Amino acid sequence: MSVTSVRQSRCRECVERIPWIAPECVKDAANLTIAADKWGFGTTLWEICYDGEVPLKDKKLTEKQRFYEAECPLATPDCRELADLMTHCMTYDPRKRPFFRAIVRDIDLIVTQNPSIKPVPSPEVDPTMFEKRFLKKIRELGEGHFGKVELCRYDPRGDRTGELVAVKSLKPENREEPCSNLRSEINILKELYHENIVKYKGICQEEGGQAIKLIMEYLPSGSLKEYLPHNKTSQKTLYSYAIQICQGMEYLGSRNYIHRDLAARNVLVENADRVKIGDFGLTKSIKDNEGYYTVKGEQDSPVFWYAPECLIHCKFYLASDVWSFGVTMYELITFCNSAYNPMPMFLKMIGPSQGQMTMTRLVNILEEGQRLPRPDMCPEPVYALMRKCWEKSPEKRITFKSLIDQFTLLHATASST
Ligand code: ADP
Numbered sequence: 001m002s003v004t005s006v007r008q009s010r011c012r013e014c015v016e017r018i019p020w021i022a023p024e025c026v027k028d029a030a031n032l033t034i035a036a037d038k039w040g041f042g043t044t045l046w047e048i049c050y051d052g053e054v055p056l057k058d059k060k061l062t063e064k065q066r067f068y069e070a071e072c073p074l075a076t077p078d079c080r081e082l083a084d085l086m087t088h089c090m091t092y093d094p095r096k097r098p099f100f101r102a103i104v105r106d107i108d109l110i111v112t113q114n115p116s117i118k119p120v121p122s123p124e125v126d127p128t129m130f131e132k133r134f135l136k137k138i139r140e141l142g143e144g145h146f147g148k149v150e151l152c153r154y155d156p157r158g159d160r161t162g163e164l165v166a167v168k169s170l171k172p173e174n175r176e177e178p179c180s181n182l183r184s185e186i187n188i189l190k191e192l193y194h195e196n197i198v199k200y201k202g203i204c205q206e207e208g209g210q211a212i213k214l215i216m217e218y219l220p221s222g223s224l225k226e227y228l229p230h231n232k233t234s235q236k237t238l239y240s241y242a243i244q245i246c247q248g249m250e251y252l253g254s255r256n257y258i259h260r261d262l263a264a265r266n267v268l269v270e271n272a273d274r275v276k277i278g279d280f281g282l283t284k285s286i287k288d289n290e291g292y293y294t295v296k297g298e299q300d301s302p303v304f305w306y307a308p309e310c311l312i313h314c315k316f317y318l319a320s321d322v323w324s325f326g327v328t329m330y331e332l333i334t335f336c337n338s339a340y341n342p343m344p345m346f347l348k349m350i351g352p353s354q355g356q357m358t359m360t361r362l363v364n365i366l367e368e369g370q371r372l373p374r375p376d377m378c379p380e381p382v383y384a385l386m387r388k389c390w391e392k393s394p395e396k397r398i399t400f401k402s403l404i405d406q407f408t409l410l411h412a413t414a415s416s417t
């Protein structure tokens with residue numbers, strides 16, 4: 001296991017242990033003090049009061065993480081003193097938790113005063129439900145064919161201290177669609193938990209209306225397409241981005257999802273060292289027995305990022321994403337310079353054409369074995385890997401796993417200037 005996958009699995013383990021693990025230990029697992037045990041005691045007390053129920057048992061990992069992030073309390077029992085004690089033990093500030101001696105004293109008191117303690121189901125706060133009235137738009141972040149993404153502050157206190165979030169909604173003209181891409185994107189993103197996949201925070205449902213918004217973490221540097229032209233990072237960093245994208249894609253594939261829209265515009269930058277895959281609007285689940293997904297007449301497909309089997313048979317395999325990764329790598333290595341944008345590059349190769357003719361010609365040149373040419377600044381070994389992503393038959397293509405190994409080797413020997 002690589003260093004990053006060990007870190008990823010430790011991080012996952014911490015989130016799985018919510019709400020037993022103290023919040024300060026999720027951020028830093030080494031942060032073990034007696035205060036963490038006080039939190040754990042609070043959770044244990046909860047289990048006792050609720051007859052051995054499992055707290056937050058139906059929550060997905062993203063939702064559990066959100067629960068701590070928003071500093072939510074667990075539901076508390078009817079007995080006021082017990083509820084207070086539990087809340088006190090599970091205070092988010094470790095310094096404010098009670099001394100164990102005080103806990104023992106409180107419990108003694110409760111037991112003498114309340115001979116029978118009954119558990120009461122009370123509704124839990126749901127930190128993944130965002131109220132529309134508290135979402136304050138700051139600016140637009142981006143726009144696609146179906147939707148738009150805005151930067152908002154979620155400010156329930158109304159004092160501008162609330163968190164910044166990215167909010168994706170459908171454009172008004174697409175709102176009528178009964179099973180929109182956005183709903184499916186929400187359901188998929190909620191299931192995913194990986195350090196190289198944009199984090200789901202929740203949804204915002206308009207009162208009475210059908211419209212739904214997706215709330216995600218806000219990544220200040222936008223997509224690689226906006227970031228790379230202004231930040232000429234070293235090749236070593238580009239290889240690190242490649243590894244991270246492949247790790248996110250490997251995880252996605254292991255969950256039997258195909259992304260179907262992997263491109264630099266859909267890879268978001270958290271900071272100079274970390275990128276995350278975003279935009280799961282076209283992502284589909286594949287059935288194990290078939291191993292592919294068939295599209296039925298979708299418009300506006302990112303054709304220049306697509307493998308021949310997607311264009312000819314409308315079939316998408318996990319290996320079809322590998323092809324798109326090759327094109328994405330082409331964008332990375334050229335720093336998303338518009339002079340090397342895959343679309344005009346392909347259009348130059350197929351000559352002047354329009355509409356359906358463009359598709360037919362694109363398929364023809366790909367079938368003839370023509371591929372995007374090696375850009376001047378692209379090292380031979382990187383181009384060789386791109387070519388392995390662009391093998392005509394999906395079975396022959398390199399896998400994300402091997403790509404991770406190969407880029408790790410390149411990363412190890414590249415200089416950081
Ligand atoms: P679409 O489905 O319309 O293509 P995307 O999810 O790709 O929507 O978002 C469009 C653009 O909005 C992205 O290319 C990026 O520039 C910006 N964007 C999207 N999500 C975020 C985010 N979480 N943080 C910052 N910028 C984002």
Ligand code: MG
Pocket residue numbers: 144265266279
């Ligand atoms: Mg997009």
